[in-house]
Amino acid sequence: MNFQHTEDRRMLADTLNRFVSEQYSFETRDKIARTSTGFSREMWGRFAELGIIGALLSEADGGFGGEGFDIAVVFESLGRGLVVEPFLGALVVGQAITKAGTDRQKTLLSKLIEGGAFAALAHDEPGSHYELSKVSARALPHADGWVLKGAKAVVQQGEEADVFLVSARTSGDDDAQDGISLFLVPRDATGLAVRGYRKIDGGRAAEVVFDEVHLGDDALLGGKDAGYATLEHSIGFGVLALCAEALGAMDVAKEHTLEYLRTRKQFGVAIGSFQALQHRMADVLLEIEQARSAVINAAAALGADRIARERALSAAKYSIGRIGTRVAEECIQLHGGIGMTWELPLAHYAKRLVMIDHQLGDEDHHLERYISLGRS
Template identity: 40%
Template sequence: MDFSFTEEQNLIRQSLQSYLQANYQFEARRQASLADGWRPDIWKAFAEDLGITAMTLPERVGGMGMDAVSTMLVMEEFGRSLVLEPYLETVVICGGILARAGGATADEMLANIAAGDRIVAFAWGEPNARYDFKSLASTATANGKGWLLNGKKSVVMAAPWASHLLVTARTSGKPGDSSGISLFLLDKASSGIRMSEYPTIDGRRAADVEFNNVQIGAEALIGEVGEALANIEQAGDEAIAALSAESVGLMSVLHEDTVAYTKQRKQFGQPISNFQALQHRMVDMYMEIEMARSAAYLVTLNLSSSVNERAVAASAAKVTISKACRFVGQNAVQLHGGMGMTDELAISHYFKRATLIESEFGSADYHLMRHAALRAS
């Protein structure tokens, strides 16, 4: 099978590499994570100088209509540079959902995302829901003015930076039902929204959000009433594909930096890279990365397959990258010794991001069970 990239895809990778090497050095990234957690000027550059915020969005809203392989290339480079900006949340997840749903409200927001003028956070997780999109207790009740939204969302990534929230809520049924789930796009400044913001261990920002009788207009509904689950589940699988690519990028840096360090660090008068036991461990790290790369390719190429095939590939990828992130991250830290956990060294920041990726959109245990259930169906 041919896994070579097109000339256009190689140009995307090369231009992004050049930009990040020039503008995203580790120390600048570390200072941004200690301040606001991101840099708005970088986000605007992604839109205006590189065009990647519009890359995979539909042409009808000013996008380029490119495929998931382009997202994979971008996310891998983001992993190598530990990019903080909410590309995954806004472009990959919310952009994908809005593009499939369509409608005037969705298209207007997509145009703003493409231009780099809006950031949208996906508010879907709830305190008692774990990773299941159907375990949804938040409600949206129709009234004469539109909808009345109530509920709680937990760990809404990028919410502190967002201008809008894309919220999942029940318009009918009970938690666990496949039907009755709807999507709403609302301004974060809407009356009745309470946010508790906090930094995450990887230097980004998240928030727990409460909706207390939030009145939103009828135009806030995205897609058909009660029929949003399929769109949301596809977004979840697309997020896993993007995270898989990101993990390959960051694990590659963990491995490269570890190999370089072991060539410099000496014990008993020789570099520790000469010790056979450590050579075996670094080879094992490389093998985990290559298995993760294969899983990332598999899920990316299956995003346009049938629902079952896509979901099976996504769960398989999530299990693979979760295992790889833990193995590569822990060994990178151990081979660096105590300094591997210091904030001044890049290794610790890559390790923290790898640790968070392990649980985003489902742990390895959750996806093992999901994979088994899908295979049995």
């Protein structure tokens, strides 16, 4: 199998890498991450003008990509710059609408691609521990629509979202795959409350509460009780995106650490000449290449049958969780105390690598899932 990127993807990566390096410096990113919104609407518009959001969706849906390697190329570049704009929400919600949306619901895709709307996934709940099927929020039939009750946790950029993709149970037990439905809920819906907070790795997230939110029938995405397959499919794109983002962040952490080893001197010589440190750095380089292989395998499997796809995604997320944490720890250790200072970009890359492990399932969760899928 040929894993070389097409010319279009190479051009996309070059364009995005150049924009991030020239227009999205660490100082700019840090300033954006500390704002009350947690990201920049201006930057989001500029990313949209470059076609970066469009690369996440297929040509049939108004984009020009949407395949596994398109996702990987974009998010690896975003990871290199620690970009905090809401790409993950646009990807996951966009893919869910692509898979199950009506023609009317799909009109939202053009707004996402143009940068005129923000979307957020509201699925995780307190105590769900990453299980996709564990949904306690309820949607009850009412008149010509639904009444939504429940709460969602750690909704990325939830304060600024124009629309939420919400999972709610319309039948069955709280941990059953059958009985989950998906809803597109506008930010201004009566009864919807959002409480935002800063994240330790930059940007913001929110807790979202639905207190008898009345929705029309047109808010239902896909069939009643049939939302699990769409949820699993769209979150799979998110898992690949996070893995690729982590790979980009690892590469930059590696580059910063190599530069430090070449320039930091002790006893009159660069510490990179010490054999013990060379061995540790060699281990880091090997681990990053293993992570790269895991991302390639996941991207290649994104269009495969469900079991092959989900196993490749879980294998990649497990590998990224383990390797990302090790790379963060080793790079900090090789820098010494300065590695933990706020002013040094490395500390922020390390935080992001650790936190990626906890998004959409940590390494323990995905190892268990990989094993269970092998028994299916």
